[in-house]
Amino acid sequence: MSNHSSGHSPGRPPGDAAGDEHLPRTARDLPKDPPRKRARKGAEDPAQDPELGRGSPVGRRLVLGMLGLGAAGVAVGGSMQDRIDSVLASVSAKDPTGVTGLLPGGGGFRFYSVSESIPHRGEDDYRLTIGGLVDRPVSYRLADLRALPQVHLVRDVQCVTGWRVPRTAFSGVRLSTLLDAAGVKSSGTALHFTCFDGVYTESLTLEQARRGDMLVALTMDGKPVTAAHGGPVRLYAAPMYFYKSAKWLSGITVTKDVQPGYWEHYGYDVDGWVGKSNGRHDDPTS
Structure with missing residues (x-):
């Protein structure tokens, strides 16, 4: 389910950092839903999207219209698909029913939200800060990140609720490159990630973060x-x-130690390996 995603009512799984999907689940598949009155963040994997029980239900006419958008998304690509994805994600952010989470976005992704809107940052106001137990705290602009060596990965994306998007291409900077530039102190053993929606958090151990398939991603497909x-x-x-x-x-x-991420406080595995955690047996993605 990203940031991350990719909240929920019964039958609606909790999810990833903005953009997810709602699928039936069993008690073995996913933990109990968290309390509803929580701040939310967007998600692409239902471990990042608790339901708040707020707002008005999405009307039948809007749902039918969104179904039409979802169908159109199968037939188009490029900038049109990006616009459709943006509409799906924005409407999902205001949909307490979870119905819009059933609609396919580009490439088969589903969109949820755990915040009331989709946050935006651009060239002028985006910053990625690296700090904590490091020798050289640093803040990166988008141009700074693009100037670093880029790595290209093509892997399946697997949501904890079951949906899978095959052969999705991401490119960006290896986490290990950023960590080496900052100089991790000997007392540092883990990473804590924060997001500019102001809600979502995640974690990795330092050993996990130094893998070659962990990226700060700038492009997708x-x-x-x-x-x-x-x-x-x-x-x-x-x-x-x-x-x-x-x-x-x-x-x-x-x-110094792992600080469990947003959904890990509600029972998701901190070590969320595909096929080896969360009570699932999906095929590995790498």
Whole structure:
């Protein structure tokens, strides 16, 4: 389920950093839903999207219209698909019923939200800060991140609720590159990630973060990551369920111990390996 995603009522799984899907679940598949009156953040994997029980239900006419958009999304690509994804994600942010989470976005992604709107940052106001137990705290602009060596990965994206998007391309900077530049102190053993929606958090151990398939992602399928998908910068933890790939990434803090992320406080596995955690047996993504 990003930032991350990718909240819920009965039958609606909790989810990833902005943009997820709602699928039937069993008690074994997912933990009990968290309390509803919580701040929310967007998600692409239902471990990042608790339901608040707020707002008015989405009307039948709007749902039918959104179904039409979802169908159109199958037939178009490029900028039109980006606009459709943005509409789906924005409406989902205001949909307490979860119905719009059933609609497919570009490439088969589903959109949820755990905030009341999709946050935006651009060239002028985006910053990624790296601090905590490091020798050289630093703040990166988008241009700074683009100037660093870029890595391209093509992997399946697996949501903890079951949906899978095959062969999704992400590119960006390896986490290890940023950690080496900052200089991790000997007391640092984990990373705590924060997001500019102001709500979502995630975690990795330092050993996990130094893997070659852990990216600070700037592009998805060859284009800049859109706001609906957690852009302009999101985490991409390729071998883990998508709730670990926090959307709208804004901060990386090196810590002494693992600080469980947003959904991990509600029972999701801290070590969210695909096929080895959360009571699931999905095929590995890498």
